[in-house]
Amino acid sequence: MSLRPFQGSIDHHSDDEEMVDVDSDIEMAEGDDLDAFIAGKQQVIESTPSGNPDLPGHHMDLAEMFERRYELYKDLGDLDFTIQHKREAILLAPLSYPDRALFLHSLGISHMTKYEHLDSLEDLEAALQSDQQALNLTPRDDPYRANLLQNLAVSYAARFQKLKDLKDLDAALECEQEAVNLTPEDHEDRAERLQNLGISYHERFEQLDHPEDIEQALHFKHMAVATTLADNAEKTGICTILLCLTLLDMNALECTPTNDDKKAQYLQSLGVNYGQRFQILDDLMDLEKALQLNQEAIDLTPEGHSQVAERLKNLGVSYSSRARKLNNTKDFDAALEYKQLALALTEKDHPKRSDYLHSLAVSYADQYKVLGNLVDLNKALQYDQEAVDLATQNHLNRVEHLTSLAGSLYHRYQKLGDLEDLEKALQHGKEAICFTPDNHPDRAKHLQNLAQIHRILFQKLGNLLDLQAELQYNQLAMDCTPDDHPDRAERLDYLASSHREKFLIFDDLNALAISLEYCNTAVDITPIDHPSRAKYLHTLAASYSDRFQRLGDLRDLEKALQHDQEAVKLTSKSDPSRPGHLHGLAGYIH
Numbered sequence: 001m002s003l004r005p006f007q008g009s010i011d012h013h014s015d016d017e018e019m020v021d022v023d024s025d026i027e028m029a030e031g032d033d034l035d036a037f038i039a040g041k042q043q044v045i046e047s048t049p050s051g052n053p054d055l056p057g058h059h060m061d062l063a064e065m066f067e068r069r070y071e072l073y074k075d076l077g078d079l080d081f082t083i084q085h086k087r088e089a090i091l092l093a094p095l096s097y098p099d100r101a102l103f104l105h106s107l108g109i110s111h112m113t114k115y116e117h118l119d120s121l122e123d124l125e126a127a128l129q130s131d132q133q134a135l136n137l138t139p140r141d142d143p144y145r146a147n148l149l150q151n152l153a154v155s156y157a158a159r160f161q162k163l164k165d166l167k168d169l170d171a172a173l174e175c176e177q178e179a180v181n182l183t184p185e186d187h188e189d190r191a192e193r194l195q196n197l198g199i200s201y202h203e204r205f206e207q208l209d210h211p212e213d214i215e216q217a218l219h220f221k222h223m224a225v226a227t228t229l230a231d232n233a234e235k236t237g238i239c240t241i242l243l244c245l246t247l248l249d250m251n252a253l254e255c256t257p258t259n260d261d262k263k264a265q266y267l268q269s270l271g272v273n274y275g276q277r278f279q280i281l282d283d284l285m286d287l288e289k290a291l292q293l294n295q296e297a298i299d300l301t302p303e304g305h306s307q308v309a310e311r312l313k314n315l316g317v318s319y320s321s322r323a324r325k326l327n328n329t330k331d332f333d334a335a336l337e338y339k340q341l342a343l344a345l346t347e348k349d350h351p352k353r354s355d356y357l358h359s360l361a362v363s364y365a366d367q368y369k370v371l372g373n374l375v376d377l378n379k380a381l382q383y384d385q386e387a388v389d390l391a392t393q394n395h396l397n398r399v400e401h402l403t404s405l406a407g408s409l410y411h412r413y414q415k416l417g418d419l420e421d422l423e424k425a426l427q428h429g430k431e432a433i434c435f436t437p438d439n440h441p442d443r444a445k446h447l448q449n450l451a452q453i454h455r456i457l458f459q460k461l462g463n464l465l466d467l468q469a470e471l472q473y474n475q476l477a478m479d480c481t482p483d484d485h486p487d488r489a490e491r492l493d494y495l496a497s498s499h500r501e502k503f504l505i506f507d508d509l510n511a512l513a514i515s516l517e518y519c520n521t522a523v524d525i526t527p528i529d530h531p532s533r534a535k536y537l538h539t540l541a542a543s544y545s546d547r548f549q550r551l552g553d554l555r556d557l558e559k560a561l562q563h564d565q566e567a568v569k570l571t572s573k574s575d576p577s578r579p580g581h582l583h584g585l586a587g588y589i590h
Contacts, residue, residue, distance in 0.1 A: 055092050059089035063082045066085065067079075067082045079110065083107065087107065090104060101137040105134040109127075111127035127158075134148050149179035150196065153179065156175065157203075169200065177197060180220075192224075195221065195224040202214065205217060214262075268293075271290045271291075271293035274289040274290035274293060279321070284325065290321075309341075317335070319334040323335055324366055329370075342356050343357065358401050361379075368380060377412055399435045403428075403449075406424075406428040409421045422453060422457065426453045429453065444476075444478075444481045447477035448477040448494060451477065452470075454467070455467075477491050478492065488525065489522040489536060490532060492525075493522045495518050497539060500512065500542065503515065503546060512547055512550070516543045519540035522539075528570075537563045538563070541559075
């Protein structure tokens with residue numbers, strides 16, 4: 001078991017309750033400047049009368065300065081001074097001092113740092129003592145308590161590694177479990193704490209060989225992955241957790257005899273892990289590994305087993321992923337075959353039947369996009385509708401089923417031009433939005449899809465209510481898109497186009513000004529080599545051209561010409577959008 005990272009930072013307060021955090025200049029200081037800060041703080045301490053209530057804070061400030069110097073130059077003498085002044089701060093702080101627990105926590109961190117360098121049991125014991133005292137001073141409802149519990153668990157885990165006393169491992173587990181219990185579902189550290197709890201259960205499994213420990217380890221590791229994916233965390237963070245989960249399952253697999261039912265379970269879990277990693281990194285080797293593991297899991301699963309349908313579905317999903325990646329018709333066929341087998345083995349009232357129907361619909365929709373066969377699209381619609389009909393109002397995946405059904409209806413509208421399909425797509429899309437939480441990562445995408453449908457309806461029917469709805473949904477999509485989101489520029493471009501449409505209908509110059517603002521922002525945040533930059537430039541050029549035609553300012557015409565010229569330069573001769581850009585240029589020249 002490796003040491004977990006400590007969590008939390010230390011702030012402390014003077015009597016007037018204002019923050020006395022070390023000055024940012026000190027945090028960045030090096031060399032002579034840092035030495036000068038240290039000397040200055042030492043003089044402050046020497047000139048401060050004994051009993052002054054600011055003395056604990058001064059000693060903690062000085063400790064943090066020595067800590068900064070230790071981090072820069074790795075001189076253990078500075079670490080000793082850090083510990084000395086943190087101890088002095090705690091000694092001088094009365095029991096009722098508001099930041100006493102934080103001071104103790106900070107001292108524990110320093111002792112653990114020293115232990116990691118010197119392997120000194122004395123420092124490890126001191127870290128444990130400080131961590132425990134800090135926890136004892138912290139109420140159960142304090143939001144910082146989970147941090148303290150996690151760090152106390154780190155200290156217990158380290159002592160277990162040192163002395164191999166299982167009581168320490170049990171204590172680490174107890175602290176980690178309480179830390180998880182105190183951590184809200186949407187907390188940024190929840191996934192890491194679940195992961196740590198899984199690591200400890202796995203360690204105890206290796207020591208005692210109790211099957212329930214490996215089951216708990218797998219449970220918490222899966223929860224960690226699910227939490228991280230739900231939070232839309234950075235790819236690197238997700239992959240780190242997936243890697244840990246994969247290693248955990250591989251270790252469990254090695255400990256399991258071939259004839260043990262658990263072996264197929266671990267193979268299935270590993271297959272899912274590799275499939276998820278492929279979705280993130282787009283590495284075909286991960287997908288091939290997922291296919292292999294999912295097949296092995298099925299090979300070890302007897303007929304009639306409760307998990308056979310799930311494992312067949314997982315294998316079908318892996319084939320679907322490879323079919324999308326390589327456009328291989330044999331993979332489309334295999335995906336459909338295994339998913340149909342899974343569905344055939346699932347009772348009509350089974351809680352997962354709607355998910356299997358949805359998965360089958362996805363495969364038919366994928367095949368339609370490649371082959372263009374309307375029979376496949378109608379099959380996708382059939383299974384999507386059945387999935388929605390089976391999913392109750394509070395079903396976890398009802399939103400996914402509704403958006404999939406809306407998407408299939410939209411594709412059939414594109415194929416056949418039947419406005420009834422478009423109206424139904426709008427209806428199901430709006431129902432999906434009603435069940436989508438405000439902080440859901442896909443909410444903006446669903447809103448954008450609704451805006452697109454209203455745009456088409458407005459163009460077809462001329463109903464101004466559709467134009468108003470298009471603007472509304474594009475704005476809502478924009479409002480829930482973070483500044484650093486990869487789709488932000490695209491959503492700005494859609495919103496700009498909606499405002500331009502409003503200008504063209506109502507001759508509203510304010511709408512045109514807003515369109516230009518959003519267009520310019522979309523272009524500004526889009527890299528030169530981005531495939532959509534030419535499209536955004538063309539939208540921007542069109543808005544400048546509109547304003548020139550309305551107001552006659554040649555500067556607008558020059559900007560329109562400039563942006564369309566750049567769009568043409570960025571567009572290859574085979575690009576289907578190139579004629580449109582060239583047509584725009586020709587219009588300006590004419």
